[in-house]
Each structure stands twice: as C-alpha cells, then as structure tokens.
C-alpha cells in the first residue's frame with residue numbers, strides 16, 4: 123500500500139525554486155533512499171514533505187492530503203523528521219529531549235515512559251546519559267538521540283536526513299542496523315537521504331537519484347547499479 127505519495131512537488135526558498143515537480147512514493151514497509159550531490163535538493167525534499175517550508179504539488183499520506191497541513195499536524199499524522207545535522211535541543215537533558223519528541227501524543231505518560239525505556243534499551247548509551255545535557259553528548263550519541271526523539275512520536279514514516287554525517291564507520295553501521303531492525307520488526311517505513319551510497323543501497327527497497335532539483339532516475343538498488351553511468355556517477359565504483 124502507498125504510504126506517502128508526492129506528485130509535482132515544488133519547493134524553494136523565497137524567489138528561488140529548488141525542487142522542480144518531483145514525484146516520490148514510499149510504500150508501507152519500504153526503505154526508500156534519495157541519493158544526490160551536495161546542493162541537489164535532498165534536504166529541501168525532506169523539508170517540503172515535513173511541511174517545514176512552503177511547497178506546491180500533491181502530497182498524500184495514507185490516502186489523505188497533507189498538502190495544506192502544518193508541520194505539527196504532519197507529525198501527528200505519522201511522519202517524523204530527523205533533520206540534517208542532529209536535531210536535538212542542546213540545553214535539555216537526554217530524557218527531556220525524548221519527552222519533547224512525544225509532544226504530539228495523546229496516550230498518556232505510562233505509554234510514553236514505556237517508550238523511553240524501549241529506546242533506552244535500543245540505545246544504551248542514551249540511558250547512561252539520561253540526565254546529561256544533549257549538547258554535551260558526542261556527535262554519534264546526539265544522532266542516536268535525534269533518531270530516538272523522532273521515534274517517540276510513534277511515526278509510521280521516518281524522514282532521515284544523512285544520519286551518518288560526521289560519524290565513525292562503526293557508529294554508522296550501528297545506526298543503520300537499528301534502522302533496518304525497526305523496519306523489519308516494527309514495520310517502520312523510512313525515507314533516507316544518505317551520502318554513503320554503498321551503505322544505503324544495501325538496505326534500500328528503492329532508490330531515487332536527485333540532480334539539481336529533478337529526479338533523474340529511480341528503481342531498485344539492483345536496477346540502478348546495473349547502469350554503468352549511474353554506478354560511476356553516484357556509487358563511485
């Protein structure tokens with residue numbers, strides 16, 4: 123079933139149009155990867171979907187239009203965003219960051235407390251640092267916190283913008299393992315922007331290639347890596 127369907131998605135900043143009528147779909151249970159060079163418009167795509175910048179086009183989530191919905195209503199509908207460059211509140215503790223991620227929920231403090239314990243068991247480093255200021259965590263720990271915080275809203279779709287940025291290979295692998303596990307075990311769908319194309323291709327159900335605000339190719343990881351020019355340009359082998 124189609125979870126997210128964006129058609130003719132156009133967005134930019136002030137007078138500048140960055141995204142030119144792109145079509146993107148995420149089906150239930152998929153990990154969809156967006157690849158593209160610096161400045162191609164990957165972050166802008168995420169922002170346009172999450173409603174954090176003005177956009178045009180048709181955007182449906184679970185068959186309902188979210189085109190006119192405000193950013194908080196989109197979170198409530200089940201779409202959570204992990205922004206590029208660690209989206210945590212640096213002055214709040216780890217625990218309070220997680221609580222802040224649950225702000226759209228209506229299911230009470232017991233369920234929210236259960237979820238905090240759950241994410242602490244997935245990311246034990248965060249539990250050890252529960253009362254520490256988020257700003258004093260290492261880069262990798264902040265990235266884990268940003269993901270855990272987004273998951274506290276119990277999303278159906280996680281928009282994840284370069285989670286590996288600035289992380290050591292082992293931490294990156296650990297983060298990707300967690301994302302893969304959530305996808306398999308909890309049916310979490312993911313729209314993932316990633317510079318590390320080889321790593322991302324391994325877990326991708328489907329891939330979109332974005333070039334200066336236009337989708338230039340899409341397909342399964344196998345289809346795209348079978349194309350010599352795409353492989354050289356985007357995958358570097």
Ligand SMILES: Nc1ncnc2c1ncn2[C@@H]1O[C@H](COP(=O)(O)OP(=O)(O)OP(=O)(O)O)[C@@H](O)[C@H]1O
Nearest residue numbers: 135138140158159160161162163164165166167206
């Ligand atoms: N807040 C902003 N105001 C004005 N222009 C912006 C803003 N954010 C991004 N842009 C411009 O939009 C274009 C696309 O940027 P975007 O951040 O979407 O690229 P990206 O594909 O995510 O790149 P990267 O891989 O470097 O993160 C760039 O030309 C950028 O300069």
Ligand SMILES: [Mg+2]
Nearest residue numbers: 164165166206
């Ligand atoms: Mg970006």
